[in-house]
Amino acid sequence: MSFIGSMCLLASTSQSPDGEAIRKHGFFHEWTLLTVVPVLMNAVGGILVGLVTTYAGGGFVIVSALLVTALLQFVFDGKPPSLYCLxxxxxxxxxxFIYQKYPYVDRKKKD
Structure with missing residues (x-):
């Protein structure tokens, strides 16, 4: 998926003004120290999601994502969680909870 996304990005910059600026000045032209902050935060966030998924399980991540998304939407947009979210x-x-308490057991392995 990352490879396909990279190829689409390269193809889209070949004819765009941004692609021309990259070819003329280089990719890191006008980057500052603050430009690196979102890149590092994205990387740290990906690592943390991987750690939480590994140690707490995917279910915890899904519930946490729903809660955090609803909270941030309320804080930044002022919109309370929708009825569907609630x-x-x-x-x-x-x-x-039910899946973790009673996980699927393959009958062939059980017998």
Whole structure:
């Protein structure tokens, strides 16, 4: 997926003004120390998501993502969680709880 995304990015910059500026001045032209901050934050966020998924399980990540998204949307946009979000959150939490308490067991391995 990353390779395909990179190829699409390269193809789109071949004819754009941004692509021309990159060819003329180089990729890192006019970068400052602050330009690196979002790149590093994205990398750290990816590592943290991987660690949480590894140690806490994917269910915890899904519930956390729903909660954080609803909270940030309320803080930054002033929009309270929608009815769908309020209904989905307990359903997701319940289904993950049931799945972790009673995980799927293949009958062939059990016998």
């Amino acid at each position: 209904i989905a959150l307990p359903l997701v939490m319940t289904s993950i």
